[in-house]
Amino acid sequence: MNSQKEKQNDSVPEWQLELDKVGFVRRLFLARKWYKGDWWFVLISAILLIFIILVGIFPQWFAPYDPREEVGPSLLKPGEKTPGFMLLTNIADNVGSFQDIAGASNKIGYIMGSQATQAFRDSLDILNAQSQQEGAGLMYQPRGYRYETAQQGLDALQAGEIDGFIVAESELGDLLADYPGIQFLEEIRSSKAESFILGTNQLGQDILSRIIWGTRIALIVGLSSALISFVIGVPLGLFSGFIGGKIDRFLTMIMDSLYAFPGLILAIAIASVLGAGMGNIIVAIAVIYVPTYFRVVRGQTLTVKNELYVEAARSLGTNMMTILTKYIFPNVLPSVVIIFSVNVADAILTEAGLSFIGLGLPPDTPDWGIDLARGQDYLRSAWWLITFPGGMVSLVTLAFSMLGESLSEILNPRLSEL
Amino acid sequence: MSSSLKKFLVTRILLTIPMVLIMITLVFFIMRVLPGDPIRSQLGPRVSEEQADRLRERLGLNDPILVQYGNYLKDMLTFNFGNALTRGERPIREELGEKLPATLELSIPAMLIAVALGIGLGAFSAKNRKKPVDYGIRLFSIFIYSIPIFFLGLIFQIIFGVRLNLLPLSGRMDPILLTTFESKTNFYIIDSILSQNWAALKSTLLHLILPSLTLGLSLTGVFIRLTRVNMIEMIKSDFITAGRARGISETQLIYKHSLRNTFIPILTMIGLQMALLIAGAVLTETTFSWPGMGRYLVDRIALRDYTAVQSTIGVFAFFVAIISLVMDILYALVDPRIRY
């Protein structure tokens, strides 16, 4: 009978009781029980964003190559080995390596029009770079000789007219068996690496490096245009909502029309008049998000304005700036944070869209939209030209929108009650 | 029709007028007042100043800005856009008349896909709030929203066009059929049905699948979100609790009671998403070489045909204003509180 009387607060878990007392970090951690999935959304997107921003600030740490440099053969599949070429020499010459027959007096042969030319030049570049580093002052510059067929080349090599012959395995076939005096010395590659993780594009640029450097562009455009919209839209909304009257009605009408206008079309119009270039693109994108801030901030200002404490502050003779910054701004801040996050995502998408239709940045920029537009020409043969830059745009946009969406679920008291 | 509905409609229509005016003024402002010389960029550096001036004179660009604005407004409001500066210099009105149906033929199915999928999934998600499927659907909606529409299109092209070789990559119809195809309305579906050209109809439908799916799916994300948020609000409302208290099942409460009430806000918001649809259509048309207004705009921008660009954007503005008007009228018809 008495057991019921001695009821303790055991239905309240310990961590909940402590929630008010613990520090900020721990509270964030504890909050995951309450916010469930949204908490994980925030966490995942925050981690993703930190990484993306790191990559955007220091692309050189992550990118293996210069994004504009031609570093390998064109259209190499991800992970595919760059085709190797065989360097053939006379056994009798007793050559140790390519270096030994790469002096200015040496002669090297290859087949006309073969990719071997490229490989030949690239390996020389590497040798020269090495010697320069060591300060040896040697220049490797053998003379090249072209032949119509592999057979001619081999004949010339056997006759001692040239010191070495560079040929692809496919070009050679099984001819080598007929020339017992000729040996396969070493493999010569046409690029800086054996393979590229994400492949190369049609210009032989490394896709990985390009998308890493593209992060910087996307972040610059996304963040600065969002910042500009913010700086214009928020004060305008505060001001308009606060003073009301004719000016407010006029501004609202303009902003509503601007809001209803398809953003991309507006950006297209502005960008097409201003011309290509990062600054112009940023301006074009910034314009289209001003109304979003304006509408939300104005709406909330109207509500907050009429609340008692503002009335009170006003009757005490507090000036407008103080009321706006001290009372109203903190109230609209949560929604503005959410919009900002979504805005950055949208801005990145819009930038990619503008670049895709050829209105964005100068054509040599390592930009995702530009890469996608170019990749479209190779749709049938090279899926990796499209997949990786597109994936990057999606990933970065996803991180920002996920943050915005989950924050709105958490910060919006109407939706999350309690 | 009751008098309050009439009053609502009249006010709404009157409100559309300043909106259209502001929008086309905006276009004027961007095209003429912003720094940058459209004529120079059109003709290129090699053409003499004299020649450029002649073209300016012809287009009235040497007049005072207010006169220009007046003429521009007059032209826009009478749909008298003049001739294109490039590619055969045809009347722009005629060209847009051909392109608009193509854009509609793409947008309408896309919108249907987006509305059906968006509302269905959004309602389902709201019903299962905070359960794993809710998080799954929300993740999907954020994800689909984050994919650039042209990337989605390209992926579809790679998968269904190149790999599986099931569907055509671009265009509105097989080019061979197109040579003999006679189009009256420029809606290929309607034309092929009217002329009972079943091969053409099949080809048109096949060509429509990927673009409309791309555009539709990319809009779905937003619709899911709007539906979900509105439904959650609605599910909390008293009449749902009251319905539950008299034994109406959850499924009915969601799909009958809440959804019918949510349709009203959703309809308004769909009206606001028109901007998104049009932006999406421009990119989709570019990706799939779909000869609609968006593709036309992008082409003409590349050619620096400034008259054509200005007119196309103006027409888009009209389009948006009209759709938002239509949506509001529909809203009035659905909501009994306005109807009476």
Add this chain to the structure above:
Amino acid sequence: MEKEILAEIKDLSVTYPTRIGSVSAVDHVNFNIYKGEILGLVGESGCGKSTLGKALLRMIDPPGEISNGKIVFRGENIMEYDYNHLRDFRGRHVSMIFQDPMTSLNPVQRVDEHLIETIQVHEPQTKEDSALQRSKVMIERLGIGIERLYSYPHQLSGGMRQRVMTGIGLILNADLIIADEATTSLDVIVEAKLADQLREIRDEFGVSLLLITHNIALVAEMADRIAVMYAGHLVEIGDIYKIFEEPKHPYTQGLLASVPNIRFDTNEHLYKMPGEPPNLTHPPLGCRFHPRCPHAMPICSQREPLLVEIEEGWSVHCWLYQEQSS
């Protein structure tokens, strides 16, 4: 007079988990509802009246839940019902009228649609026109013009809507109607009319009425018995005349004393209860009322009293009226 028990609420607890702790909105509550009676349920705002009412229909919004106890309705434990059984139970046996008449009807459904839907949900074989016939009869009996049957809710006045809600509750001959502050938002005259009508309905249909309200005067006028809640506990329940005559629980005493002129000496000035109702996430140990109680004893802050019957049909939840057993 032997009263027939309609519903027995046994040891019922409801908790809502929230960010700052779980709220025990209803805590180990025991009482009966008799057939054909009007039971008034009063208490301060936030003491758990609505929660208790909803719990009777097992309609606590998740993540809240009925954490303990059972509800026996006409001999059946509804805690054991599965979803379909429960759905049929709601509306057919117990129905509820809510506070805000403006929002508790579906704005896009006409009155007839509400009524017909309710009938068809529970009796799917009923034809549309016979359902309509029944609706007409009900609407007329409630004193609403037939032509109102085809109105949308926003076209009706608040009082009419509450009558429609009542009609929806009665159309399936429910045994119990829970009126959660059903009259609060109406003006005084309409409120009085609705109250009259509810009493008539009770006499005519023999339903029981659980009348949740802040309006003590209304309870005094209508109810047969009164139940007083404080901070999730049922502190006193019994015959209305007896309790109004001589309230036992200090909270009931305070509550009645703070109501302007009912039956007390009119020149006694209004009593103001000291203190605030407790935070239900961390309620005081022992009796939840002890921090505000003028008669608090040491035991009160240590152990919770029981709800003991001090007289036939009159129970109090207070240490003043029970042995402090060791």
